Amino acid sequence: MALMLIADDNPQLLNILRSAARKEGFETVLAEDGEKALEEFRARRPQIVLLDVMMPGLDGFQVCREIRKESDVPVIMVTARGEDFEKIMGLDIGADDYIVKPFSPGEVMARVRAVLRRVEKTGPGKILETEGLRINLEDYSVTVDGHPVPLTKREVEMLWTLAGGRNRAFTREMLLDLLWGYDYYGDPRTVDSHVKRLRAKLDAFPHPRWEIRTIRGVGYKFEVIS
Numbered sequence: 299m300a301l302m303l304i305a306d307d308n309p310q311l312l313n314i315l316r317s318a319a320r321k322e323g324f325e326t327v328l329a330e331d332g333e334k335a336l337e338e339f340r341a342r343r344p345q346i347v348l349l350d351v352m353m354p355g356l357d358g359f360q361v362c363r364e365i366r367k368e369s370d371v372p373v374i375m376v377t378a379r380g381e382d383f384e385k386i387m388g389l390d391i392g393a394d395d396y397i398v399k400p401f402s403p404g405e406v407m408a409r410v411r412a413v414l415r416r417v418e419k420t421g422p423g424k425i426l427e428t429e430g431l432r433i434n435l436e437d438y439s440v441t442v443d444g445h446p447v448p449l450t451k452r453e454v455e456m457l458w459t460l461a462g463g464r465n466r467a468f469t470r471e472m473l474l475d476l477l478w479g480y481d482y483y484g485d486p487r488t489v490d491s492h493v494k495r496l497r498a499k500l501d502a503f504p505h506p507r508w509e510i511r512t513i514r515g516v517g518y519k520f521e522v523i524s
Contacts, residue, residue, distance in 0.1 A: 301325045301342060302410070305335035305361065306350035306376065315348060318403035322410070332356025336364055341472055343459075344371065346410060349393075351377035359391060366392035372413045374406075426461055429507040429522055433458050442503040452477065453496045460510060460520040469517040493518055 302324040304315050309330065316326045327342050329335035332355045339347065339361075347365065351358035362373050373392065378399045394413045397406060424435035430443040438454045440447045449457065455477055460468065468476075470486040497510055511521045 300345040300414075301327060303327050303329065303335065303338055303342065303344040303347045303349075305329040305332070305338075305348065305353065305358070307331060307353045308350075314403055315406060318407050319410075322407050332358070332361045335361050339365060339369075339371075342475060343369075343463075346414060347371060347373045348406070348410075349373055349375050351375055362393055363391050374409055374413060376401075376406075426458060428461055428464060430505060431457075431461060431508065433461060442500065442505050445503050447499055447503060449496065449499055452492060453499070456492055456496060457500075457520075460518060464508075464520050464522055467513045467516050467519045473517065489517070 300323070302319050304312055304319065304326055305328075306312050306315070307330050312328050312330065316328060319326050324346075327338050327344065329338050330353075332353045335347075335349065335353070336356065338344075349358045349361055353361075356364075358375055358377070362375065365371065365373060372394045374395045374397060375393045376397050376399065395409050397409055426433045426435075432441045433454065434440070435454070435458060438449075438451055440449050440454055440457060456473065459473065459476055470489040473489045474486060493510060493512075500510070506523065508520060508522050511519055513519055
């Protein structure tokens with residue numbers, strides 16, 4: 299289930315968009331200001347972002363700029379004003395589309411589907427390669443220096459998440475949310491057991507240029523060894 303971040307300072311509009319997104323099959327995370335939007339983005343790594351321009355604290359343009367420094371995730375800007383210079387600014391800083399209020403929830407979801415179709419056709423695909431490690435989410439295959447590594451679907455997704463955020467620490471709670479879902483109430487030690495099995499399978503093949511490192515009191519990270 300794809301995750302959508304919806305950021306707007308209007309609680310009523312947040313609820314309307316959340317309801318529409320859920321009907322389309324999205325999981326949702328909400329934010330009522332720019333700082334919260336960035337916090338949720340970095341913690342949850344959504345597949346698409348609906349971003350209101352006029353929010354307290356950081357506005358939507360500032361949030362979009364920060365997102366673009368670290369991700370190519372699709373961003374749709376939402377505003378109550380329709381001036382051309384605002385649309386141009388939003389698109390120039392990296393937004394994928396621009397919607398002017400008032401709008402129908404159906405229109406927003408149609409724009410979301412269109413943006414995701416474009417990204418699927420033109421994006422970098424579902425292959426991640428780094429330091430001799432190759433992860434393919436098309437067929438859930440993993441190789442280390444060309445040697446196939448037999449992993450479960452969850453193990454492949456965990457490795458993809460860690461390697462995609464190379465040198466970034468992920469807490470156990472973040473990994474639970476990203477891999478098991480926001481509504482999962484299981485024991486965080488589930489993450490530890492999966493990492494243990496994942497390491498054991500990967501360690502059957504030499505990989506001196508990287509490791510899955512334990513960050514004491516925090517969680518795990520994919521660390522490139524210089």
